Every structure is written in structure tokens, then in C-alpha cells.
Amino acid sequence: MMTRLLLSAAMVLSLAACGQSAPSGDKATASSKPAKAESAVSLSPELQSLKEIAMNGSHGYDIVEGLTTEIGQRLAGTEAEARARDWTVAKFKEIGLQNVRVEEFTMPGWIRGEETASILAPFAQDMYITSLGGSVATPEGGVTAPIAYFKTFQDLENAPEGGLEGKIVFISGKMKKAPDGAGYGPANLKRQRGATEAGKRGALAVVIRSVGTDSHRFPHTGQMRYAKDVAPIPIGALSAPDADQLERLLERGQEIEMKLTLTPKAIGPVTSGNVIGEIVGTEKPEEIVVIGGHLDSWDLGTGAIDDGAGVGISAGAAQVILEAGLKPKRTIRVIAFGAEEVGLLGAFAYAEKHKDDLKNHVLATESDFGAEPPYEVQMGVKSGQDVIKAMAAAMNLPMSDAPTSGGPDIIPMANAGVPVMRFQQDGTDYFDLHHTPDDTLDKIDPEDIAINTWAFALMAWMASEADTDFRASAENAAAE
Numbered sequence: 001m002m003t004r005l006l007l008s009a010a011m012v013l014s015l016a017a018c019g020q021s022a023p024s025g026d027k028a029t030a031s032s033k034p035a036k037a038e039s040a041v042s043l044s045p046e047l048q049s050l051k052e053i054a055m056n057g058s059h060g061y062d063i064v065e066g067l068t069t070e071i072g073q074r075l076a077g078t079e080a081e082a083r084a085r086d087w088t089v090a091k092f093k094e095i096g097l098q099n100v101r102v103e104e105f106t107m108p109g110w111i112r113g114e115e116t117a118s119i120l121a122p123f124a125q126d127m128y129i130t131s132l133g134g135s136v137a138t139p140e141g142g143v144t145a146p147i148a149y150f151k152t153f154q155d156l157e158n159a160p161e162g163g164l165e166g167k168i169v170f171i172s173g174k175m176k177k178a179p180d181g182a183g184y185g186p187a188n189l190k191r192q193r194g195a196t197e198a199g200k201r202g203a204l205a206v207v208i209r210s211v212g213t214d215s216h217r218f219p220h221t222g223q224m225r226y227a228k229d230v231a232p233i234p235i236g237a238l239s240a241p242d243a244d245q246l247e248r249l250l251e252r253g254q255e256i257e258m259k260l261t262l263t264p265k266a267i268g269p270v271t272s273g274n275v276i277g278e279i280v281g282t283e284k285p286e287e288i289v290v291i292g293g294h295l296d297s298w299d300l301g302t303g304a305i306d307d308g309a310g311v312g313i314s315a316g317a318a319q320v321i322l323e324a325g326l327k328p329k330r331t332i333r334v335i336a337f338g339a340e341e342v343g344l345l346g347a348f349a350y351a352e353k354h355k356d357d358l359k360n361h362v363l364a365t366e367s368d369f370g371a372e373p374p375y376e377v378q379m380g381v382k383s384g385q386d387v388i389k390a391m392a393a394a395m396n397l398p399m400s401d402a403p404t405s406g407g408p409d410i411i412p413m414a415n416a417g418v419p420v421m422r423f424q425q426d427g428t429d430y431f432d433l434h435h436t437p438d439d440t441l442d443k444i445d446p447e448d449i450a451i452n453t454w455a456f457a458l459m460a461w462m463a464s465e466a467d468t469d470f471r472a473s474a475e476n477a478a479a480e
């Protein structure tokens, strides 16, 4: 990745030095990324100003630096997430947002405990494991049992009911790397449903290969689910090298005995909340453009790429608009959603609380895919496609035909009819770090997050100024 970044930066510099703009879409160039922040079209004075302020500044970076340094991990529903809300309220006020507030909601709490896994026989050794979010604990003293191995989640699903009594189930299956993270959904099935499928068949516990694309010895956590009608069993994720090791042990054909101890616990109803700040519109203050990220993180890292970056990008973008002295016609609302990781709880709470007002939400997007620059633009609008295309052109990005929900926390709004768009960020390396202790600030390139901040500033500004409401309104239908 570093080579790619260096080549890309060098390419832009060398081209800039001779007064050319970088070629776009040239597969022969060293990088698949768009030329950094180059615009293929001439920008309006307002956009030129936003671009210069964003690209010469460090608005997004400074926010994620502050959040990850002064708060660190921010597990949903914990005292740390509450401190993160206080921090964000203060930050939103400091950068000049209006109507800064917290919209609280209640959620089921869960905290991590002890987590160890050891092979007892035939080749005794310890492994790196982490509990999945929401998992129940192993019984007092842990569970010791032979391993039942399933190469993939589908193999487990296809196995007959019963037959796994007295076993610890191991589900492997590797995740494929892709810029848009397409490998995540399939790989995630074992994380979300592994405990249910193994539990149905009588297993004592489950260990999975981490849902990730790295080869480091960090296990990846993430939320799991229990079905209502199946007794819950504990589930943890092994790091990729430990899953490899366990596979090699299994290939040797002897019974493998594992001791697993996981002591997470449910802590009952706790409080989370969404932090909201606005630049109130001058002409249509009731019409809202939403930009956001999620404030909670998993507890292993400091939540830099997931999703301090998104909070920094969206709040940083609003800060850039304020610094440019621009006065948007519509209201630009920045939302730092709470409790995303454990099931989009803040997103659902927001959509429910604002359900009567969602018709006034004009366009929404979220950054929740790290801090790498975008490489294409996706839209889910019924009118105003030309405005979204102009946003893409201003960033020198191609449009994509891929459908979008606007980002995880935008899904409930999108389902209720709110128009959405998304700058699809390059997530090729995102799942190397995702939900691990390695999700830390050093993984964020300040120039990359500045590009995203500029993108969000231009999106918010152009959406606030556009004549369209991005909906298939009666007027729009009549005009077409």
C-alpha cells in the first residue's frame, strides 16, 4: 500500500510540476486510485475555496487524532462512549456548529472479559482469540473439548442436525480482498450465525477464523447474533495465523483438544446516544443534508479507521464550510451515531425519533470505511442525478452503477425514502485492521483524510444549494 501511495503522490507531483492534470482511468499508471484531489472540471469560487481550505488544512485528521488520543476505544453503551459523546459535543461547539445536542437511547450492554484458547493435545500451545460481541461466556473453568472442523460456514449449514454434542466447532473460510469490501458479507456469515448453526447441532462452543484479510496475529472481533429458539453458546475468533495453525494440526489427522475460556458478560440496559450539530440553513433551514460517521468503536483498538475517521471527515467538512464563510441555504446536519457496531442502534434510534421529519431530509451520506480516498461515486436518488454527477466530476471520480444505502447508519433513513449518495472509499486494506487492536491513528494518512474531508464539504455544500430535492416529487415527475 505504501508503494502505491508513494507512486501515486509522485505521479501527481511530477504531473503538477509540468502543468498537466493527471490522466484518469489510465490502467497503465502505477495506481488505481484517482489522481489525488485533482478536479477535471473548473470549480465554482465556493468549491475552489472549500477545496483549498480542506486540502491545505487538517480538519478531519485533527478530529480523529483528538478523539482517538483523548478518548481511545469507545465501546457502545460504556462509560468510554459516554465520554466520547461529551468530547464530541465540546468539539462540535468549538468548531462552530449550532444546535449541538445528544439524542440518547437505551441499548443492551455487553463487556469483554478474559479470553484464552489453548490446544491441549496432541501438540500443546496457546492461540490468540477474542470474544465476538454479544457472546455468552464459557462455563466456570472454561470448556475443554475436541474440535469439529468445518472448512466453510456453508459446510456447517449443510451438516445434519445434531452430531456436534461435546465438541468445540471450528469454522474457517478466508475472506477475499476487494476495494469495495465485497468479501465481507460472505465471510461474515460465520461470525453472525456460526453460534446458532453450531448450537442447533449440539456444540459446546465455536471458534471461527477471524473475518479479515490480514496475516497478523490479531483476532478480529465484531457483533454476532443468537437465534431466539436456539440455546446460546460462546463464540470467539482466532487470528488468521492461528486459524492456519489449527488447520495444519487438523490435517495431521489426530483428534485436537482445545481449552477455551471466554468470560464476556451482558450488563443490562445502558445508555448510548447520537451527537448532532448543524450549520442552520439561511433559506430553507427545515431542509436537511446529513453527513456523518459513527462515534462508537470496538474495544480492542482506538477506532481510528472505524470510525473516528468518519466523524473527523464529516465534522471536518462542516468546519471547512464555516471557515470558508459560506452560508448554506439548507441545514447541514452532522451526526456522530452511537452504537453502530452492535447493530446500527443509533441509526435506528435516529430514524425513529425523526420519522415525521425524514421527508425533509434531502440527501444523506456517511463515511464508515476508513480514510483512504474515494475511487467512485454511487447514488440512490430519484431526481437531481446531474447534481451527484457534478459532485463526482468536481472530485474527478467516475460514477458507479452499484446501488448504495449511503453508509451503514444511513440504511434506516434510506429505507424510509431519504435520498442517498456515497463516495466509495478504497477499502482494499480496510479489513486488515477492522475490529482489531491494530485499528489505530497511525494507519490514517493525513492527505487521504483531507481528500475525504474536501469531498464531504463539497457534497454538503452542493446538496444545500441544489434546486432539486433528489426525490421523485410530483413537480419533478411533471417536469420530466
Ligand SMILES: [Zn+2]
Binding pocket: 294, 306, 307, 340, 368
Ligand atoms: Zn464502522
